[in-house]
Amino acid sequence: MDDIYTITINDKNYPKLLxxxxxxxxxxxxxxxxxxxxxxxxxxxxxxxSNYGKQAALEIAGQLADAGLTIVSGLAPGIxxxxxxxxxxxxxxxxxxxxxxxxxxxxxxxxxxxxxQKILENNxxxxxxxxxxxxxxxxxxxxxxxxVSGLSLGVLVIESPQKGGSLITxxxxxxxxxxxxxxxxxxxxxxxxxxxxxxxxxxxxxENANDIxxxxxxxxxxxxxxxxxxxxxxxxxxxxxxxxxxxSIDKIIEKTKLxxxxxxxxxxxxxxxxxxxxxxxxxxxxKR
Numbered sequence: 182m183d184d185i186y187t188i189t190i191n192d193k194n195y196p197k198l199l200x201x202x203x204x205x206x207x208x209x210x211x212x213x214x215x216x217x218x219x220x221x222x223x224x225x226x227x228x229x230x231s232n233y234g235k236q237a238a239l240e241i242a243g244q245l246a247d248a249g250l251t252i253v254s255g256l257a258p259g260i261x262x263x264x265x266x267x268x269x270x271x272x273x274x275x276x277x278x279x280x281x282x283x284x285x286x287x288x289x290x291x292x293x294x295x296x297x298q299k300i301l302e303n304n305x306x307x308x309x310x311x312x313x314x315x316x317x318x319x320x321x322x323x324x325x326x327x328x329v330s331g332l333s334l335g336v337l338v339i340e341s342p343q344k345g346g347s348l349i350t351x352x353x354x355x356x357x358x359x360x361x362x363x364x365x366x367x368x369x370x371x372x373x374x375x376x377x378x379x380x381x382x383x384x385x386x387x388e389n390a391n392d393i394x395x396x397x398x399x400x401x402x403x404x405x406x407x408x409x410x411x412x413x414x415x416x417x418x419x420x421x422x423x424x425x426x427x428x429s430i431d432k433i434i435e436k437t438k439l440x441x442x443x444x445x446x447x448x449x450x451x452x453x454x455x456x457x458x459x460x461x462x463x464x465x466x467x468k469r
Contacts, residue, residue, distance in 0.1 A: 223335070227342060235260075338351055
């Protein structure tokens with residue numbers, strides 16, 4: 182296991198932006214590397230995500246990481262997990278701020294132990310103001326959200342109910358005078374209520390990573406993927422029906438009217454080529 186280190190607010194390497202918030206932690210416990218000056222950006226959201234939310238988190242967090250931002254989130258199940266995952270998949274740096282101790286027995290959720298190791302393997306950082314052995318409570322998780330915001334130039338909320346932990350992070354961001362972004366969603370979907378509320382109250386609508394980079398006045402550019410033409414008619418049909426939304430394999434078969442074995446074969450090849458992503462449960466989305 183990686184060693185656990187401490188840093189105090191008086192240390193010269195204490196994160197500069199975090200030191201500027203009204204109530205920065207006096208001491209931080211961390212594994213990996215802390216940097217005083219780096220461009221961090223927070224991506225957070227609900228644990229009860231939809232395929233839409235998962236796709237948005239993987240795409241946008243991955244693009245922001247590719248553009249040079251360090252992705253900050255809370256390692257919680259759902260959108261937080263996918264935000265970290267997007268960074269490590271691209272071998273980029275990400276920071277997880279925990280509401281527990283950062284020793285392996287205390288990390289929550291335990292299902293993300295392997296992800297926490299991958300974060301460290303990719304020059305990332307696990308961080309907490311709570312000493313090793315601390316279990317999470319209803320107070321520690323909301324409290325850590327001020328650190329998520331404090332480290333970051335801005336915060337993107339991807340799916341949140343009207344009352345969710347992500348809105349706590351957004352409220353801290355407003356207090357910290359950070360930029361707030363939100364992904365728009367259906368007015369009929371409960372997990373859109375929080376994001377739509379944020380946009381009503383001044384958050385910037387974000388449809389992609391460039392919306393965020395431009396608003397932050399960052400010159401870093403997202404690497405452009407080389408254009409790829411679908412190899413055959415079946416591939417083209419499948420990519421066409423996935424342009425609007427993620428679909429289950431059954432829906433893909435229904436919309437393309439292709440035989441099931443051909444759809445399955447094409448999806449396997451498209452996934453290997455990096456054209457589509459399996460979101461789980463045999464639901465597929467374009468990998469933009």
